[in-house]
Each structure stands twice: as structure tokens, then as C-alpha cells.
Amino acid sequence: MKILSWNLERPKKNQFTKINHIKSLVKAENADIIIVTESNYCIDFGEEYFVLKTDILPSFHDNQNYFEGENRVSIYSKFPIKKQIPTYDSLTSVCGLIETNFGKLIIYGSIIGSLGGKGFHFKNDLQHQKKDIENLHGNICFSGDFNISFSGWKYPSQKVIDETKDFFNIQNMKIITENNKDSAIHTVINNEFLADKIYTTRIIEIDRNLSGP
Template identity: 65%
Template sequence: MKIISWNIERPNKNQISKIKFIEDLIAVENPDLLILTETNRCVNFEEQYFELHSETLPTFHENQNYFEGENRVSIYSKFPFKNEVKTYDSFTSICGLVETNFGELIVYGSIIGSFGGKGLHFENDLEKQKNDLENLKGNLCFSGDLNISFSGWKYPSAKVIDETKSFFELQNLEILTENYENNAIHTIMSKDLLNGKKISTKMIEIDRKISDHNMIICEIQK
């Protein structure tokens, strides 16, 4: 199972070359699960994936202007969704249950702090999403732009990093992307699902004209 997580930095329908680059790169990598953040419904994979999207943003929301079709999180899956799971905020996270070749998997797509890793938006998102995760039962893939760097520069703070890592440990979750320095994009998965499997990760560096975040790829093999 191949999982890609990527913040594509707010494309709009007029950025034809940017959209084509995004769509073409994802087609080449061909993930089974794809979690996009800071995205837009103008990014279109036609019938390659089943899809879940956080609520489309109004043109003005939380003191911020948005392009037509923007949404914060989308999940694309080659596995059909058995159902959608309600999250605390329909704008900031999206969650669904899929039947994978490793069994049932809850996929929770997230952006924590739409305006960065500090302030009330970040603190509220982090607390509320932790509550969501605590209430989910079954194997989990939690992925997206967490605005937390688990290695390298201590962003947003050592306290937030330590507390978040401790929370994942208590939930029996493993941060597959922990060792990428200064990286805010992460995939976290249930240890029970990973047990006895081969796990590999890689980062694809992205031109800053496309996005200020790199693409993160995780693969799980029997």
C-alpha cells in the first residue's frame, strides 16, 4: 500500500501549469491513498480514485480570502469508502473507512492550524483532532499537514512536539515520517497494522513555485 501526503499550497483554476504538474506527478507515483492539504476541487483525477473532501471554503472565512473551489483537505483512495466518519470540523479535517488489502483502515486527513503552528486555530485544531482520534476504533492512518516538525528545528515548540509524540505513543500509533527534518507533512499509522510488514518512506523535493512543502511517500509491504 502506497500513501502520499502533500500540501499543494492553494492552487486556483487559472494556474493551469501548476495543476498539470500536480496531477502528472501523482499519476506517475500512483498511490493507493492520497491526502492533499491546502487543495482545490479544480485538481481532478477523474475516475482514478474514490474521493472525500472537507467542506469547500467560502470566499471569505476566518478572516482569510479563498479562491473558488478551495478546500483544506481531500482524501483520494483506490479502495472504495465504506462510510464517512464525522470529524469535529468539516472545514479542517475529513475521515473515511476503507477496506484495504491489509483489512479495514480509518483514513483521517488533517491540517492542524490552517495559519501555521501557533495561535488559537492551531491549539484548537490539535486538541479537537486528538479527541477525534481517541474516539476512533480500529486501524488508523492519520495524515496531512500537522504544522509540527518532529526532528530538526523544534517547530512550533519542544513542548508541543513532546506532548504530541506522547499522545501518539499512548494511542499505539507510529510516526512514519518522524525523521524528516523540518518537515510538517506526516503520516501516522497504527502499530498493529504495521506489525511484521516492511515500511519504506521517501521525500520528493518540490519546486517552491509549485508548493512550499515537499511530497511525502510511505509504502507498506507484506
């Protein structure tokens, strides 16, 4: 099973070159589950994927201007999505139960702090997303743009890093991307699901104009 998590850096519906590059990279990776942040409803990876998306953003929200079709998080899954699970904010995170070859798995896709790893929106998102995770039952994959770097550059602060690590430890979840240096894009999976499985992670180096998955 292959999971791809990527911040798309807010593609616009008329940016055909950028969108085609995004689709080409995703097709080449052939991922089973894709979590994209700062996305747009115009992004489509084909009929082989079931899809869950956060709501389309209004033209002005959280002190930011948005263009037509922009949304914060989308989940694409080759595995059937059995149901959508409500989250604290339908504009900022999306969650669904899928049926994988390894059993049922809850995918929680999010961006924590749409303006970066500091300020009210970051703290509010982090607090409420932790509560969402605490209230879920079963195997969980929590993935997206955390705006937290667990290795390398200490962003946004050592305190936030330590507190977030402690939270996942208490939830018996592993940050499988923890050692990806200077990366804010992460995937966290509970240890029960990872038991007896071999897994690897890698950062795909691409043009910075497309961000990095």
C-alpha cells in the same frame, strides 16, 4: 500500499500549469492513497480514485480570504470508501473507512492550524483532532499537514513536539515520517496495522512553488 501526503499550496482553478504539474507528479507516483491539504475542488486525479473532501471554504473564513473552490483537505483512494466518518469540523478535516488489501483502515486527513503552528486555530485544531482520533476504533492512518516538525527544526516548539509524540504513544500509533527532517507533513499509523510489515518513507524534492510531498 503507497500513501502520498502533500500540501498543494492553494491552487486556483485557472492555474493550469500548476494543476497539470500536480497531476503529473501524482500520476508518476501511482499512490494508492493520497491526502492533499490546501487544495481545491478542481483537483481531480481520475476515475480510479474514490474521493472524500472537506467542505468548500467560504470566501472569508478564520481571518483568511479564499478563492472559488478552495478546500483544506481531500482524500483520494484506489480502495473503496465504505463510509464517511464525521469530524469535529467539516472544513478542516475529513475521515473515511476504506477496505484495503490488508483489511479495513480509517483514513483521517487534516491540516492542523491553517495559519501555521501557532495561535488559536492551531491549538484548537490540535486539541479537537486528538479527540477525534481518541474516538475512532480500528486501524487508523492520520495524515496531512500537521504544522509540526518532529526532526530538525523544532517547530512550533519542543513542548508541542513532545506532547504530540506522547499522545501518539498513548494511542499506540507510530509517526512513520518522524525522521523526515524539517517536514511538517506527516503520516501516523497504529502499530497493530504496521505489525509484520516493512515500510519506508521519503520526501519528494520538487519546485518550492508546488510545495513538497
